[in-house]
Amino acid sequence: MATKAAENLEEALFSDDPEYNAMFDVNQQGINAGSVEGKDYTDDLNAVAAKGAVQEGSMRSHLGLPGNTFEGMGAERTFTFYSYRANEIGWRENTLISSEGYQKMGVFQMIGPTILSMVGKQHKRLRATAQPLFKRPRVLGWWNARFVQDTVDVLLDRIKMSGNNHCDMNANLCAPLPMAVVTRAIGLEGSSVIEFRYHLHRGSFGSADTPMEDRLASFQYVDRVLDEMVENNLREPGDNVIASLMDNEVTEDDGSKRRLTKEEIFGFCKLVIFAGGGTTWRQLGITIHALLSHYDFWEACREDRTLIEQAVDESLRWRATDPVFPRLCVADTEVEGVFIPANSQVQLCLGTANHDPEVFENPTAYDIFRKKEHHMGFGFGPHRCLGMDVAKQEMVLAINGLMDRFPNMRLDPDQPAPIFGGLEHRGMTSLPVVLD
Secondary structure, three states: OOOHHHHHHHHHHOOOOHHHHHHHOHHHHHHHHOOOOOOOOHHHHHHHHOOOOEEEOOHHHHOOOOOOOOOOOOOOEEEEEOOHHHHHHHHHOOOOEEHHHHHHOHHHHHHOOOHHHOOHHHHHHHHHHHHHHHOHHHHHHHHHHHHHHHHHHHHHHHHHHOOOOEEEHHHHHHOHHHHHHHHHHOOOOOOHHHHHHHHHHHHHHOOOOOOHHHHHHHHHHHHHHHHHHHHHHHHOOOOOHHHHHHHOEEEOOOOOEEEOOHHHHHHHHHHHHHHHHHHHHHHHHHHHHHHHHOHHHHHHHHHOHHHHHHHHHHHHHHOOOOOEEEEEEOOOEEEOOEEEOOOEEEEEEHHHHOOOOOOOOOOOOOOOOOOOOOOOEOEOHHHOOOOHHHHHHHHHHHHHHHHHHOOOOEEOOOOOOOOEEOOOOOEEOOOEEEOO
């Protein structure tokens, strides 16, 4: 008989509700962003980058696409940084090329303050409060044992026990795994995991057809659930992210210490779910597809599992799922010989930075044995992804589990070939495989 814990985990992972499943449709995300469905823009971006390290205009305008992905900053002009060096400056100089511009964008105003939109000492203080939760030893211990490994096992065992030799790994592994891990980590269980993620997604990134009253209702739902969870942890601390954040203290400039406010805890929870749920889902699919379409690397990792982390790292360089991030230049400056006036939006295109031939040899090739260079798949500088080691471990354990159960897994030749699609949020449209 299944244990209550196992039943809760199954409920957290599986749903037939089409509204929930739509959250993991890469094509739909591409359509919502206005890009061409099922198109890989990698070569187009590399061609644009070859025209100049820094160019006036948005990434979209350079690709001949309508719209501006990051409307709402109130910037007078827009510049896109394409080279590795330009991106390095943009990421590092965060008080000059500032992430505070997020605060002017409607969706982030609705989410509330997070470290994503902070700079300088404020960012450093709040990030330091949460950092212990995401350090590698904590990830390899607490995160893996508490949330990652059992989620991987339930998903892969379900696939194995289905008796079906054909499977779409995008729907059955890549999408549900990170969503369940990060949402369970804040303390939710059972079907409330999927429902919470749905409302957070609808409230923040609902399609243009989503009525504002529905989005507001979803935000109210999210804040109500988080408020209840904080209160529950005040009464009886749990073994979760919220309880840990409540234990940690912020050190102010004068050396005094204080607890995180409820709003700050809410901000961390929302950021962890957004960053950990969406990006890891897509990057895991990209990595599995890269290994299966370069089968010698699949075989190498299968024989030497220490290579799996290299394979994950290379996929982040080769095809980073989120290739561009916005900033607001707050003072006149010059980058790579181009004058950037104050109050300009800057788009940091890490996707092309990771393909800069000045840094990476044969950059368009997927090669897990390439000379190690610091890529920007997790960002760079003070805003490098806080949860990067959690994301890596989810992918490493998932691929390791696949190789244990399905060592001869391969792409399904009888299904349409998977397409790497999307522009601002890239991923595999599907991942059909033959298991044995």
